[in-house]
Amino acid sequence: QVQLVESGGGLVQAGGTLTLSCVVSGSPFRINAMSWYRQAPGKERELVARMTSGGSTNYADSVKGRFIISRKNAKPNTVFLEMYSLKPEDTAVYYCNADLLLITNGETSFNTWGQGTQVTVSS
Numbered sequence: 001q002v003q004l005v006e007s008g009g010g011l012v013q014a015g016g017t018l019t020l021s022c023v024v025s026g027s028p029f030r031i032n033a034m035s036w037y038r039q040a041p042g043k044e045r046e047l048v049a050r051m052t053s054g055g056s057t058n059y060a061d062s063v064k065g066r067f068i069i070s071r072k073n074a075k076p077n078t079v080f081l082e083m084y085s086l087k088p089e090d091t092a093v094y095y096c097n098a099d100l101l102l103i104t105n106g107e108t109s110f111n112t113w114g115q116g117t118q119v120t121v122s123s
Helices: none
Strands: 002-007 010-013 018-026 029-039 046-052 057-059 067-072 075-083 092-103 107-113 117-122
Touching: 002 092, 002 107, 018 029, 018 092, 018 117, 029 067, 029 075, 029 107, 046 067, 046 075, 057 067
Parallel strands: 010 117
Antiparallel strands: 002 018, 018 075, 029 046, 029 092, 046 057, 067 075, 092 107, 092 117
């Protein structure tokens, strides 16, 4: 099967920077899109940023201009979320989501989540 492993969370002061990483591994697959979501205590999970296989991106209004989602040619199965000018309201558990095509005896759509990584921004 497929696994997503996130890393890079932690504690940072307001105005600081963090970069999250999410690595996809496992069964043969193609990536349709990769996304980052977050869930703060007492709130619903929300989309932060999404990137399609073609490179199109979209962001939540609250993070536009501060966060960047990307993939590197040298690491095609890894998606990054660079977070700049962090604010206390960015505090949440951040989850990676993968929208994939599993390539086994044809192609099967498959969507999966990582385990989440905590980001805490102190004021």
